[in-house]
Amino acid sequence: MAPAHEAAAAVARRCPALGAAKAMGLRNLPSKTWVVNCGWVLAANIAADLAAWCRLLGLHDCDDLKDAEPDTLRYRLLGLPARLVRHARTRVLKISRTWPWKEAFLACWQRLCALPALA
Secondary structure, three states: OOHHHHHHHHHHHHOOHHHHHHHOOHHHOOOOOHHHHHHHHHHHHHHHHHHHHHHHHHOOOOOOOOOOOHHHHHHHHHOOOEEEEEEOOEEEEEEOOOOOOHHHHHHHHHHHHOOOOOO
């Protein structure tokens, strides 16, 4: 293995959060301008924080999702097979009955909606 690849592998072994950060968008760096890179890093960090809080507050009792990687969360929860429809002046989310992670999504959504609002 080339020395550059060995160094990158050593960093990846010491910092497992780096893989999660790359999955949240940091693999698309660098851009040509400093300002674009700053904005992209900020957006990737916000996405990583939101995923971490979602797992902590909404998925704490789902054994297969509470420690899930961002790609797993994206596949199982964020790629939701559903339709948002209007009925009687309200919006209704119609989730597929055969979707295997329906109960986990609904439990997470209800827990996050039940959190108290900031004062």
